[in-house]
Amino acid sequence: MPPLDPSPTAAPDPGPLRRDLVAGLEKGLAVICAFDQEQERPLLSVTELAQRCGLTRAAARRYLITLQHLGFVRCERGRWALTAKVLRLAQSYMHSGRLPRLVQPELHRLVATLKEASSAGVLEGDDVICIAALSAGHLVSSTLQPGTRVPAYCTANGRVLLAALPEAQLEAWLSGRALPPLTPQTITDPARLRTELARIRAQGYALVDQELETGLRTLSVPLVSADGAVLAAINVSAHAARRSLESLLEHCLPALRQTQANLRRQL
Structure with a gap:
């Protein structure tokens, strides 16, 4: 992409x-x-x-x-x-919302191919809200389920969505914001986070290594509509003991980009 x-x-x-x-x-x-x-x-x-x-x-x-x-x-x-x-309020969105209905079948195909968990989320304020998720039969993280919220600054889905914001809006988002360390590897320096977001914007994907939870590695790409708007992000999540960073990029990124392309034709 x-x-x-x-x-x-x-x-x-x-x-x-x-x-x-x-x-x-x-x-x-x-x-x-x-x-x-x-x-x-x-x-x-x-x-x-x-x-x-x-x-x-x-x-x-x-x-x-x-x-x-x-x-x-x-x-x-x-x-x-x-x-x-x-929960009826959330169910109304999950059952009638166009985005989760389109994403869920693609998640099934992605998880069946990679045998790793996957989820999609949208940016809301400080956080990413999960709108669809599917495990591969093994527990990776309790955050990988519809309705959960995770901080945007230290997650792959969150960084993809932040990287897509207009510059002025991103600066407003980052201004004065606390970036607490959730693990020893969490990026907490705003300047370093800005550099990482610029890199994500240039390469079209985000790779986060154990910044939200120790042992959790996540790779994400944006879900882009036919007119170029970034609507959401979709990821593959794996335990560090199961997947190296190189394996995520080599084996999971092509499948993620195929899913991205499939959804772009529908969004």
Whole structure:
């Protein structure tokens, strides 16, 4: 594939007028999303939710009561948690979204060919959200499943998507951003990350060696539409004990690029 061309710089989208937005829906969704910020503590108090969402305690309580009435949250001894009904929101996207429906069959072919796990993701804020994933029968990482979020700066899918951003947008993304070391090999220096993203842009793929998790190696290419827009990224993930970096490039990159080409005709 030719080098990645960052999307052309466009005038900033001013967005909708505030009067056209439904504030209650916006805040209700913010309450649901607040539970995603700290997975180690699935139970949150009204005060904690109010702080996370920028609401008064009274307002946060009303949103929680409404969501409880609708079946999306439950209360346990004064603390709140999401219910399984929230999964219906994700299922609606997975079943009706055009991108995951097109990607999933290609993942099956890719995994059957390489006998390695594969996933596709899109950039959202700091993270990459997995929209489709398939294992090859052996556990590589718990992050390789639909709906999981991983940091963009230290993952192959994330770096491919960051490399495709217009320069000004990339600089805004990197500005003042913390890059904590998740393993001893994680790139944490912004200048070094900029250099790596420029290299990815030039070569058209990203190869990440044990920066998210020790033992996890990942190779990724962008999913590009027929008009040249980068819509998502797709990867192959393997344990370091199973695949060397050279093996990923020699054996997996051609298959990834074939999948990329197959999808480009459909996107």
